[in-house]
Amino acid sequence: MRKAIILVVVAGLFFWAVYDFVIQSNQEAEADVGTNVDDQAPDFELTTLTGKTEKLSDYRGEPVMINFWASWCGPCRSEMPAMQNMYEQNDINILAVNLTTQETKRQDIPDFVDEFQLTFPVLLDVEGKTGSAYQIGSIPTSYFVNSDGIISYKHTGPLNEEQIMQQFEKMK
Incomplete structure (x- = not known):
């Protein structure tokens, strides 16, 4: 039973870390679009x-x-x-x-x-x-x-x- 709880906690932490990384990467990519030098040019x-x-x-x-x-x-x-x-x-x-x-x-x-x-x-x-x-x-x-x-x-x-x-x- 104890191994099952530890496994669930470790799996939960793993999925949370992956989710957090993906969300943060998407936010950084969106934040880079702009109209200043070194920004990603807005597509049209x-x-x-x-x-x-x-x-x-x-x-x-x-x-x-x-x-x-x-x-x-x-x-x-x-x-x-x-x-x-x-x-x-x-x-x-x-x-x-x-x-x-x-x-x-x-x-x-x-x-x-x-x-x-x-x-x-x-x-x-x-x-x-x-x-x-x-x-x-x-x-x-x-x-x-x-x-x-x-x-x-x-x-x-x-x-x-x-x-x-x-x-x-x-x-x-």
Whole structure:
């Protein structure tokens, strides 16, 4: 009888330790997601102008630049040629997230894309959830996410080609 009680107590302690470890590991993993440098970038799934679905997690294993913008934003307009040139001339990933809820007219988005002849994915944040998850206050705001899905750099304001390339070089 005494052996049975000891066995039950030991088994209970073992299962409690395993349960506690699993719960603690899950909480630590969730706590690491955020919008600061060295945080796990929040995943998102958005649709392009052509109806294709893009997920940030699909780019795991490759560095990616996430750029938040709107068509009426002057600084956003000034950085788009640099982004397009870098995308065409280098093997880099750019996801341009349009803050669709901030647009005056939805037609402004494809007009903007045509004007700048953008060929990288332009994603529509129709509900504003991705902009909120990334705590976008000012635009343009760009996040550089390394191949492990970790934010390596955040920049508010327009970027030039040299700045974009510099961040991709750091993520190699």
